[in-house]
Amino acid sequence: MEIWSKIVEKLRNHKRIILLLVCSHKGSSPGKQGFKMMVCEDGTLYGSIGGGRTEFQMVEKAKVLLQKDDFKPFLINQVHREDAEDSSGMVCAGEQLVLFYPIDSENLSTIKDIVLQKKGVLKITKDEFVFDEKAILKDDFIFEKYEEWNYAENVNRKSKIFLIGGGHVGLATSQLFSLLDFEITVFENRENINTFENNSFADNKLLVDYNNIVDYIPEGNNTYIVILTHGHQVDKLVLSKLFKKDYKYIGLLGSKSKVRKMFNAFAKEGIDKEELAKVDAPVGLDIGSKTPAEIAVSIAAKIIAMRNKGNLISLTNLIR
Numbered sequence: 001m002e003i004w005s006k007i008v009e010k011l012r013n014h015k016r017i018i019l020l021l022v023c024s025h026k027g028s029s030p031g032k033q034g035f036k037m038m039v040c041e042d043g044t045l046y047g048s049i050g051g052g053r054t055e056f057q058m059v060e061k062a063k064v065l066l067q068k069d070d071f072k073p074f075l076i077n078q079v080h081r082e083d084a085e086d087s088s089g090m091v092c093a094g095e096q097l098v099l100f101y102p103i104d105s106e107n108l109s110t111i112k113d114i115v116l117q118k119k120g121v122l123k124i125t126k127d128e129f130v131f132d133e134k135a136i137l138k139d140d141f142i143f144e145k146y147e148e149w150n151y152a153e154n155v156n157r158k159s160k161i162f163l164i165g166g167g168h169v170g171l172a173t174s175q176l177f178s179l180l181d182f183e184i185t186v187f188e189n190r191e192n193i194n195t196f197e198n199n200s201f202a203d204n205k206l207l208v209d210y211n212n213i214v215d216y217i218p219e220g221n222n223t224y225i226v227i228l229t230h231g232h233q234v235d236k237l238v239l240s241k242l243f244k245k246d247y248k249y250i251g252l253l254g255s256k257s258k259v260r261k262m263f264n265a266f267a268k269e270g271i272d273k274e275e276l277a278k279v280d281a282p283v284g285l286d287i288g289s290k291t292p293a294e295i296a297v298s299i300a301a302k303i304i305a306m307r308n309k310g311n312l313i314s315l316t317n318l319i320r
Contacts, residue, residue: 003036003047004114007103011111016041017103018062020049021124023075023151024143027094030054032308033141034153038103041066049098054078058098065100073101073126075149097143099124099151117156124151131155139221154222158183159307162217164238165228166196166205169253172292173226174201176300182224187213190230210238219246224303226283228253236262243275249306251283251299 010017018039022031030050037047037055039062049055058076065071076098101124103111110131114122121135125148140159142152159182163170166188174184178201185204188196199205208216210229217223225247229235235252239262242250252259259281266276284298 003038004111006044006046007038008108008111008115010038010040010042010044011103011105011108014105016066018066019099019101019103020047020058020062021099021101021151022049023097023099023149025094025096029078029094029096031096031098033143039063039066050096054096058100062100065102071100071102073099073124075099075145101129103129114155119156120154122153122155125149157222159222159224160185160218161224161226161303162187163202163226163228164210164213165230165253166190166193166199167228167230168195168292169228169295171195171199171201172296173228173299174199176293176296177201180300180304185216187216189234210234211241213238213241214245217242217245217247221248223247224249224251224306226251226253226299226303228283232258232262236265239279240266243271249303250279251302252279252281253283253295254281256282 007017007019020037020039022033022035025031025033030052031048031054032050035047035049037045037049037059039045039059045059049058058078078096078098107129110129113120113131113133118131118133120131120133121137123130123132136157137152137154140154140157142150144150161177161182161184163173163184163186166186170186174186177184184202185206186196186199186202187206187208187210189208189210191207196205206216217225225242227235227238227250229238232254235254239250239252254262263276263281267273280302284295284302287294287298287301289295289298
């Protein structure tokens with residue numbers, strides 16, 4: 001959110017600004033949806049739309065536009081392929097659609113609401129730049145382009161991670177995710193667990209009956225769940241409650257043999273393979289993790305990839 005504070009500072013000094021915004025991207029583009037950069041008429045730059053040659057080209061174009069009296073918002077599709085005429089020259093292959101949007105004093109009130117960390121949705125079209133405190137998007141970003149274009153994003157709404165199990169791995173995972181702009185909730189069903197009670201990294205800590213776990217976790221594309229309880233049967237109980245619910249990510253801690261045994265049991269109980277395939281199990285990237293901290297790193301790496309790219313490598317081959 002710091003970019004908005006920088007913009008407010010410049011607007012108060014009556015400076016003209018162009019906001020560069022990545023409205024959408026495909027493939028391995030350097031900039032991802034929602035990336036932003038401020039180009040000010042006094043030469044100040046802040047933020048990034050991916051860096052490299054692409055960013056340099058866009059900034060230079062913005063500087064030229066700032067010398068004009070007026071211009072309307074417009075989009076540029078930047079291609080990243082070595083054989084493309086307008087390629088960025090980078091090794092990565094992909095595309096990003098960059099919005100050039102002029103910002104002036106008329107937008108100051110809207111941006112100040114964002115800086116004050118009010119929750120809502122920022123909506124941008126060629127004719128409006130508005131902040132709706134009552135709105136919420138299922139996805140963090142929306143971009144539509146038919147005859148006209150429309151961009152919207154959730155503002156001041158962190159992704160939510162729910163850690164089911166307050167043991168050593170839950171503590172280490174909480175600590176790591178506290179650095180990654182997630183709202184962290186940890187659940188435990190046992191009393192007097194030191195790692196749960198002493199967890200100062202979680203935003204919320206709840207002692208619950210796991211039979212009712214779905215009552216505490218909202219559905220949606222902003223919800224990430226990791227199951228890391230103290231026992232195989234407890235894990236199975238929790239996971240059984242989460243099937244057929246709409247979450248962005250569900251991960252299950254455990255060995256391959258434990259996961260295979262559990263998934264086979266679920267299959268015999270009539271749980272569809274499609275439902276089981278939604279579960280990332282064993283959780284995280286296979287980096288040979290042994291300690292709680294290493295396991296936390298593997299979990300974080302997978303969830304960041306899921307949040308940024310939407311990719312999940314499931315282990316459906318464990319179901320036999």
